[in-house]
Amino acid sequence: MYARTTTVWGRPSSIDDGIANMRGSVMPELQRMHGFVGFSLLADRESGRCIAASAWQTEDAMRASAPLVVEVRDRAAQILGGTVDVADWEIAVMHRHHESAEGACVRVSWVKVDPSHVESGIDLFKHSVLPALEELEGHCSTSLLVNRATGAAVISTAYDSAEALQHHRPQLDRLRDATVEQAGAQMLEECDFELAIAHLRVPELV
Secondary structure (H helix, E strand, O other), X not given: OEEEEEEEEOOHHHHHHHHHHHHHHHHHHHHOOOOEXXXXXXXXXOOOEEEEXXXXXXXXXXXHHHHHOHHHHXXXXXXXXXXXXXXXXXXXXXXXXXXXXXXXXXXEEEEEOOHHHHHHXXXXXXXXXXXXXXXOOOEEEEEEEEOOOOOEEEEEEEEOOHHHHHHHHHHHHHHHXXXXXXXXXXXXXXXXXXXXXXXXXXXXXX
16 A cells, blocks of 8 residues: 655644545545546644645556646645645554544654665664554544665554644654654654544554
8 A cells, every 4th residue: 555645834824725625635536547546635723734645556557657646746835835745655653443534633743764764764664663552541543654775764653632642742752752762764754633524544564
């Protein structure tokens, strides 16, 4: 399974218009494409940053969709009023404790490892991080996206509410720091987002 993330750094005042456009124009366009699995949208209302993720059954399907979505993607960026960054990923891990609802809170972490350590990093994530997250009340789901060529990775963990995430923040910070150290990874950034659209139907991948 594969995913494309489209990050838009837009105007905070345009977030609701951007969400409406994604729901009303972008999703219907994607749903007509071969190999499309699902879609989600994360939004940070303070900074205006939005991350749209589309999931695909195969890498070929994801790549074939790229030229077909340019127009709707550019229109979405115009509505949000910002710049766009697009990245393609392999979905290495997808685990759900229960379905995430719109309005859930998602912590996103960007990390990087030596490309030769990607596989061992995935194993560490599966066997150490996931069991720890499963113990946390309010944890909905966790995914790990990787680029094996560059060693870049994105970890997204959804919680029922911002309050649930805030309650576990000290424990999550300790888990993150220990995992980054053990994996020999570099922590690049971390940010919390509202789950504005929850329609990502990727099967369990653990």
